[in-house]
Amino acid sequence: MGARAEGEMLARTLCVSAPGKVILHGEHAVVHGKAALAVAVNLRTFLKMTPRNDGRVSVELPNIGTRLCWETAELQPLLVAFPAALTESLPPSPEQIEKLKEFAGLTDTTAATQSLATLAFLYLYLSIASKCGFLPSVAILVYSELPTGAGLGSSAAYSVCLAGALLSGCGVIGYPLEEGQAVGRWSEEELALINSWAFRGEQVIHGNPSGVDNAVGTRGGALRYQSGNICSLKSVPTLRILLTNTRVPRSTKVLVAGVKDKIMKFPAVMEPVLTSIDAISQECETVLEAMAERPSLEHYPVLEELVDINQHHLNVMGVGHSSLDKVCQVTASHGLHSKLTGAGGGGCAITLLRPDTAPSVVEAAIRDLGDCGFECWETDIGASGIRAHSLQSLKAEVLEAFGRM
Numbered sequence: 001m002g003a004r005a006e007g008e009m010l011a012r013t014l015c016v017s018a019p020g021k022v023i024l025h026g027e028h029a030v031v032h033g034k035a036a037l038a039v040a041v042n043l044r045t046f047l048k049m050t051p052r053n054d055g056r057v058s059v060e061l062p063n064i065g066t067r068l069c070w071e072t073a074e075l076q077p078l079l080v081a082f083p084a085a086l087t088e089s090l091p092p093s094p095e096q097i098e099k100l101k102e103f104a105g106l107t108d109t110t111a112a113t114q115s116l117a118t119l120a121f122l123y124l125y126l127s128i129a130s131k132c133g134f135l136p137s138v139a140i141l142v143y144s145e146l147p148t149g150a151g152l153g154s155s156a157a158y159s160v161c162l163a164g165a166l167l168s169g170c171g172v173i174g175y176p177l178e179e180g181q182a183v184g185r186w187s188e189e190e191l192a193l194i195n196s197w198a199f200r201g202e203q204v205i206h207g208n209p210s211g212v213d214n215a216v217g218t219r220g221g222a223l224r225y226q227s228g229n230i231c232s233l234k235s236v237p238t239l240r241i242l243l244t245n246t247r248v249p250r251s252t253k254v255l256v257a258g259v260k261d262k263i264m265k266f267p268a269v270m271e272p273v274l275t276s277i278d279a280i281s282q283e284c285e286t287v288l289e290a291m292a293e294r295p296s297l298e299h300y301p302v303l304e305e306l307v308d309i310n311q312h313h314l315n316v317m318g319v320g321h322s323s324l325d326k327v328c329q330v331t332a333s334h335g336l337h338s339k340l341t342g343a344g345g346g347g348c349a350i351t352l353l354r355p356d357t358a359p360s361v362v363e364a365a366i367r368d369l370g371d372c373g374f375e376c377w378e379t380d381i382g383a384s385g386i387r388a389h390s391l392q393s394l395k396a397e398v399l400e401a402f403g404r405m
């Protein structure tokens with residue numbers, strides 16, 4: 001697609017998608033500077049952005065039953081609180097969030113799900129619009145295959161899609177889809193910009209995110225993340241993972257804040273736990289690299305033991321839940337090893353499956369987990385990061401979701 005001047009609105013419909021993620025090890029510890037291993041999973045969030053000619057901006061969020069619409073003229077006065085130089089270098093401020101809450105009529109009685117999604121959209125829309133000097137009149141629709149608020153990075157996939165679409169739409173970065181092309185990807189430099197803005201969206205939703213979720217949602221694959229440093233893991237073996245959604249709702253923002261409080265309350269107790277989780281991430285990475293070089297079943301007992309140890313640490317950190325304990329008990333009864341993934345407190349768990357785990361064992365575990373009211377599905381890891389799509393290339397259920405609004 002030919003280059004556009006920054007600030008020149010894309011005059012066509014664009015469509016992007018970003019993957020969810022699973023954290024193998026390091027959740028919560030990564031917020032406090034330790035290493036985490038995260039892999040993208042092929043459950044994706046899709047965003048369609050279409051130019052409007054009526055001076056309005058609308059946002060359809062069917063996964064959370066939310067529809068938003070404003071006149072861009074209503075939004076104009078808010079730009080004063082979003083000077084480009086400020087928003088590019090600083091995290092969202094409490095004053096900015098309060099202004100957005102007041103503007104959008106969000107109160108303490110508004111469901112957090114709706115409130116956070118609205119605030120993240122408005123923050124990114126106004127910040128990026130401020131950078132390119134105009135308020136685009138667009139219709140946005142976000143549809144996700146990910147369970148919302150379940151530990152699979154739904155907020156990050158949402159933020160990555162918004163950042164990618166708004167930056168492309170406003171001409172800050174290109175839109176990497178030539179005529180006739182089905183899928184396109186951005187340059188490394190553009191991905192870094194998408195990731196940094198997606199991190200801003202995560203700061204609105206998570207409060208104090210580490211950045212691992214938006215990093216793996218932007219780049220895809222498998223990566224080690226530590227204090228802003230992203231290291232893509234080139235040699236990662238194919239891992240079979242069973243995902244279980246306990247369906248217990250929880251808020252990453254609340255859970256992350258609770259861990260911080262516990263660390264502040266018991267630093268001498270909690271620091272060794274964080275250090276141990278860091279060592280688990282490093283050990284797991286070493287084993288995965290060895291497996292990639294020389295696949296062998298001999299490595300699995302080590303991976304399984306690391307899963308068990310990390311799960312115990314996460315319980316110590318206060319982010320376990322009886323439903324997650326149940327997943328661990330049920331899978332252990334079938335000789336399998338599980339841990340929570342993401343923020344915990346409910347949401348999803350992962351169970352490591354060996355290459356030679358008999359289908360009958362997996363089926364029995366899924367049956368028993370289903371009897372507990374949990375939803376299970378086997379997934380593969382290493383999905384691609386954010387992508388641009390032609391509408392024609394999208395699968396039917398996505399087109400249906402895009403079309404029914």
Ligand SMILES: Nc1ncnc2c1ncn2[C@@H]1O[C@H](COP(=O)(O)OP(=O)(O)OP(=O)(O)O)[C@@H](O)[C@H]1O
Nearest residue numbers: 113116117144149150151152153154155252342343
């Ligand atoms: N498809 C979506 N449409 C609109 N908002 C979404 C969507 N997916 C996620 N969100 C926003 O993200 C919030 C969930 O973020 P949260 O971080 O609590 O869960 P998660 O990202 O799924 O889990 P984790 O951060 O542990 O991986 C939702 O409450 C909503 O505000």
Ligand SMILES: C[C@@](O)(CCO)CC(=O)[O-]
Nearest residue numbers: 027028209210211342343
């Ligand atoms: C719990 C946490 O470590 C991962 C959530 O998926 C939070 C974060 O890193 O932002």
Ligand SMILES: [Mg+2]
Nearest residue numbers: 153155156252
């Ligand atoms: Mg999240």
